[in-house]
Amino acid sequence: MDLLSASAVNWSRAQFALTAGYHWLFVPLTIGLGLIMAIMETLYVKTGDEKWKFATKFWQKIFGINFAIGVATGIILEFQFGTNWSNYSWFVGDIFGAPLAIEGIFAFFMEATFISIMFFGWNRVSRKMHLASTWLVFVGASLSAFWILVANAWMQYPVGMEFNPESVRNEMNDFWAVAFSPVAYNKFLHTTFSCWAVGAAFATGVSGWYLLKNRHTDFAIKSIKISAMVGLVAFVMLAVTGDGSAYHVAQKQPMKLAAMEGLYEGKEGAGLVAIGMLNPAKIVYNDEVDPYIFKLEIPKLLSLLGYRNINAFVPGIADIVDGGYTLQDGTTALPFEERQARGRKAIQALADYQTAKEKEGDAINAGNTTAAAEAAEAAAVHETVLRENYAHFGYGYLEKGEDLIPNVPLTFYSFHLMVMIGMYYILFFMIVLYFIYRKSMSTTRWLQYVALWSIPLAYLAGQLGWVVAEVGRQPWTIQDILPVQAAASSISAGNVKTTFILFAVLFTGLLIAEVTIMIKQIKKGPDTTTTDEA
Amino acid sequence: MSLLGGLLVFLLFVQGGQSMINSLSRKEDEKRLLVNALGRKWEFTFTTLVTFGGAFFASFPLFYSTSFGGAYWAWMILLFCFVLQAVSYEFQSKPGNIYGANVYRAFLFINGVLGTFILGVLVATFFTGSEFTVGKGNIAGLGTVGPVISQWQNPLHGLELFANLRNLCLGFAVLFLARTLASLFFVNRLSHEVLEKRSRKFVLFNGAPFVVFFLVFLIWTLLAEGYAVDPGTKDIYLEKMKYLHNFIEMPLVMILFLLGVVAVLYGIFLTVFSARFKNGIWFSGAGTVVTVTMLFLVAGYNNTAFYPSSVDLQSSLTLQNSSSSEFTLSAMAVVSLFVPVVVAYIFYAWRALEKKRLNLDDLNSDGHTY
Numbered sequence: 001m002d003l004l005s006a007s008a009v010n011w012s013r014a015q016f017a018l019t020a021g022y023h024w025l026f027v028p029l030t031i032g033l034g035l036i037m038a039i040m041e042t043l044y045v046k047t048g049d050e051k052w053k054f055a056t057k058f059w060q061k062i063f064g065i066n067f068a069i070g071v072a073t074g075i076i077l078e079f080q081f082g083t084n085w086s087n088y089s090w091f092v093g094d095i096f097g098a099p100l101a102i103e104g105i106f107a108f109f110m111e112a113t114f115i116s117i118m119f120f121g122w123n124r125v126s127r128k129m130h131l132a133s134t135w136l137v138f139v140g141a142s143l144s145a146f147w148i149l150v151a152n153a154w155m156q157y158p159v160g161m162e163f164n165p166e167s168v169r170n171e172m173n174d175f176w177a178v179a180f181s182p183v184a185y186n187k188f189l190h191t192t193f194s195c196w197a198v199g200a201a202f203a204t205g206v207s208g209w210y211l212l213k214n215r216h217t218d219f220a221i222k223s224i225k226i227s228a229m230v231g232l233v234a235f236v237m238l239a240v241t242g243d244g245s246a247y248h249v250a251q252k253q254p255m256k257l258a259a260m261e262g263l264y265e266g267k268e269g270a271g272l273v274a275i276g277m278l279n280p281a282k283i284v285y286n287d288e289v290d291p292y293i294f295k296l297e298i299p300k301l302l303s304l305l306g307y308r309n310i311n312a313f314v315p316g317i318a319d320i321v322d323g324g325y326t327l328q329d330g331t332t333a334l335p336f337e338e339r340q341a342r343g344r345k346a347i348q349a350l351a352d353y354q355t356a357k358e359k360e361g362d363a364i365n366a367g368n369t370t371a372a373a374e375a376a377e378a379a380a381v382h383e384t385v386l387r388e389n390y391a392h393f394g395y396g397y398l399e400k401g402e403d404l405i406p407n408v409p410l411t412f413y414s415f416h417l418m419v420m421i422g423m424y425y426i427l428f429f430m431i432v433l434y435f436i437y438r439k440s441m442s443t444t445r446w447l448q449y450v451a452l453w454s455i456p457l458a459y460l461a462g463q464l465g466w467v468v469a470e471v472g473r474q475p476w477t478i479q480d481i482l483p484v485q486a487a488a489s490s491i492s493a494g495n496v497k498t499t500f501i502l503f504a505v506l507f508t509g510l511l512i513a514e515v516t517i518m519i520k521q522i523k524k525g526p527d528t529t530t531t532d533e534a
Numbered sequence: 535m536s537l538l539g540g541l542l543v544f545l546l547f548v549q550g551g552q553s554m555i556n557s558l559s560r561k562e563d564e565k566r567l568l569v570n571a572l573g574r575k576w577e578f579t580f581t582t583l584v585t586f587g588g589a590f591f592a593s594f595p596l597f598y599s600t601s602f603g604g605a606y607w608a609w610m611i612l613l614f615c616f617v618l619q620a621v622s623y624e625f626q627s628k629p630g631n632i633y634g635a636n637v638y639r640a641f642l643f644i645n646g647v648l649g650t651f652i653l654g655v656l657v658a659t660f661f662t663g664s665e666f667t668v669g670k671g672n673i674a675g676l677g678t679v680g681p682v683i684s685q686w687q688n689p690l691h692g693l694e695l696f697a698n699l700r701n702l703c704l705g706f707a708v709l710f711l712a713r714t715l716a717s718l719f720f721v722n723r724l725s726h727e728v729l730e731k732r733s734r735k736f737v738l739f740n741g742a743p744f745v746v747f748f749l750v751f752l753i754w755t756l757l758a759e760g761y762a763v764d765p766g767t768k769d770i771y772l773e774k775m776k777y778l779h780n781f782i783e784m785p786l787v788m789i790l791f792l793l794g795v796v797a798v799l800y801g802i803f804l805t806v807f808s809a810r811f812k813n814g815i816w817f818s819g820a821g822t823v824v825t826v827t828m829l830f831l832v833a834g835y836n837n838t839a840f841y842p843s844s845v846d847l848q849s850s851l852t853l854q855n856s857s858s859s860e861f862t863l864s865a866m867a868v869v870s871l872f873v874p875v876v877v878a879y880i881f882y883a884w885r886a887l888e889k890k891r892l893n894l895d896d897l898n899s900d901g902h903t904y
Binding site for chain 1: 574577578580581583584585586587588589590591592593595596598599600601602603604606607609610613614616617618619620621623624625628629630631632633670671673674675679680681682683684685686691767858859861862865866869870872873876879880883886887
């Protein structure tokens with residue numbers, strides 16, 4: 001069968017990655033700062049200390065600048081499922097569309113409504129109502145994250161559905177299985193904590209800058225207190241939920257795990273690479289070249305994380321392509337060729353089913369009941385074949401075993417760098433809290449510098465996390481069911497390339513404006529009635 | 535869905551207002567007041583558009599895949615306009631915004647004109663049809679076009695829709711309607727004599743072309759051929775004056791539609807002719823919601839193909855062949871039970887913020903200005 005041109009598919013992927021990447025520069029800060037400013041306003045309402053109010057208002061201003069552009073990139077993402085991934089939209093829209101709609105109704109309206117009270121309501125509603133609004137903005141943003149991550153998790157671990165050969169799509173049969181799949185739940189927590197982490201790192205860094213300049217020191221210390229606590233909680237929880245992610249990935253997407261670790265040959269009691277460098281001479285998955293130039297391993301840890309058993313077998317890339325190892329349920333893994341054959345059988349059965357159904361329709365219209373009954377019987381046989389082989393459906397669109405392998409270096413380095421940054425931050429926030437406790441944060445200049453220059457690392461970690469999740473799952477849009485080659489729209493690469501460039505220019509232009517606006521606002525500092533010492 | 539579409543068109547008044555920030559005001563502080571009056575509402579239009587998209591995805595995934603992936607350029611330009619809008623309120627008066635306030639106001643203008651116009655054109659295709667085919671067997675390798683189910687047959691990918699005169703009529707109608715509603719909104723919201731007076735004039739200047747374009751589109755559509763579905767065989771065929779028949783066969787829809795139109799006109803007339811009448815936005819706004827909702831019902835109910843294909847009749851999308859499974863639709867129905875709650879808190883928030891009309895002093899005392 002003719003598949004979509006690789007370049008059109010790749011440009012569509014690039015466009016989605018571009019939009020998602022930009023989106024993820026703005027969203028984490030809004031969710032993270034959302035929490036921090038809500039805590040601050042709570043302190044203001046409780047203590048009546050105006051200084052907390054000034055602090056709240058300052059972070060709200062930064063929040064507002066980010067919010068607008070986050071919304072702008074978000075809407076493009078939503079519509080891109082239709083514009084660039086048209087086949088995907090039909091094939092799984094019955095399941096995938098629902099969380100998006102729910103996100104709109106529950107989360108976005110909540111955010112939009114209470115944001116207007118938060119910004120314009122200081123003199124128009126009561127203090128408590130205003131506080132509630134600020135919290136509801138945070139809740140709305142988190143809910144929106146929840147529903148979109150439900151959608152994303154479902155692509156990685158499709159549950160609660162059944163294929164309907166008549167309508168040629170997957171249909172939802174269990175809403176709660178989709179909404180509360182363990183993968184979704186864990187993904188939501190991991191991602192939300194990463195947002196808190198970015199907000200905390202950002203607020204701590206900016207406050208560090210004020211301390212360096214010896215301006216607004218009281219405000220800065222107040223902000224660091226709150227954000228360092230949020231940050232420490234966030235990064236510890238990131239490690240905890242990261243462990244959950246690794247476990248799920250091992251169970252549901254073993255190829256992603258193998259790519260994250262650069263593991264080509266599987267083994268029992270596999271170790272986790274702490275630091276390593278991949279060997280660029282490794283070209284083909286089964287070429288017997290050592291995949292690492294060097295590596296430092298923590299023994300048995302990968303087996304433990306992935307399977308909760310230090311001696312468990314972790315399949316490598318070669319194992320997954322060639323099959324032959326024992327799966328968790330005791331069966332033997334099938335080689336790619338077998339899965340591909342079954343996938344093609346399923347696709348052919350679907351085609352035969354469609355033809356038989358058409359015959360049945362024609363026969364009924366012609367009043368030929370025997371022919372209609374025969375066709376119906378044939379259709380039922382094809383349907384059985386289809387269902388028996390449906391678990392391999394997507395493999396039928398792939399050409400060769402290598403198609404199953406994502407970009408290993410990209411996934412490997414992204415994963416390890418992300419983990420290192422996470423570890424670094426746990427240490428960083430512990431030190432910051434220690435200095436706050438000793439009341440010497442305002443005089444420890446080296447730590448203020450470190451806080452300021454650490455800000456980009458938090459962003460980087462978030463981006464890397466998404467690279468691991470999304471590059472690591474290639475070639476699948478929906479795990480095992482639909483690869484990217486069969487999911488995109490039927491538009492030429494030229495069209496997508498043009499919109500890609502347009503969006504790249506637009507987003508970059510807006511990002512530059514956004515950053516300079518933020519820098520100006522930060523230089524201006526919080527708006528206080530007390531005299532500004534700078 | 536139809537109701538959501540109606541609300542969306544009503545909320546386009548924000549866009550309409552954006553398209554006349556410069557023409558309506560002469561002085562900088564007047565401009566600022568207009569920008570801020572609209573700026574406090576922009577998130578609602580935006581959110582409704584996003585929800586409209588999400589709900590369409592959940593309810594009619596085949597429309598999502600066919601129209602968005604097919605009329606690629608029309609949708610992309612529309613989205614582009616909305617990206618420009620989203621940042622413009624927040625950024626325009628902030629120091630360090632690089633491009634200057636006028637550029638951001640130009641963005642608002644572009645969004646105001648193109649955003650409304652393109653949406654109008656796209657809605658018109660629900661009646662005039664587009665050039666696409668749908669083959670669900672494609673994904674299983676049946677046919678010769680590769681695995682993609684929805685195929686757009688015109689290489690212009692949506693740009694060709696702007697060459698259809700009837701589409702353009704509705705495009706202009708929506709543009710002028712949005713501007714009319716915005717003028718009514720200003721009359722209602724602002725306590726600023728000069729701007730109010732000018733806004734009343736603008737109601738007339740924009741209301742008149744709206745009525746003309748809308749009537750041309752309406753009469754043309756009622757008399758034109760429509761895309762009918764045979765309820766027995768599910769075959770799609772062209773029927774003369776199909777949409778007129780739909781109105782006649784669904785009298786309740788017709789009555790509500792007419793009432794909606796009357797309400798819109800009532801709001802316009804009274805605002806133009808009575809210098810003290812400030813509530814035109816409520817009549818015209820509610821009228822718009824009802825009228826557009828009914829228009830969507832006429833496009834899809836009573837055995838009609840709501841997203842017709844002009845090159846292959848049988849590929850046209852009907853409510854039955856393009857909707858989600860019953861399971862998903864019932865899940866969505868449960869979700870919609872919460873809509874009144876949402877509407878209630880939106881209503882509360884608007885009331886809380888708008889007990890008094892907006893004047894220039896508020897911009898300085900409310901703590902957050904655009």
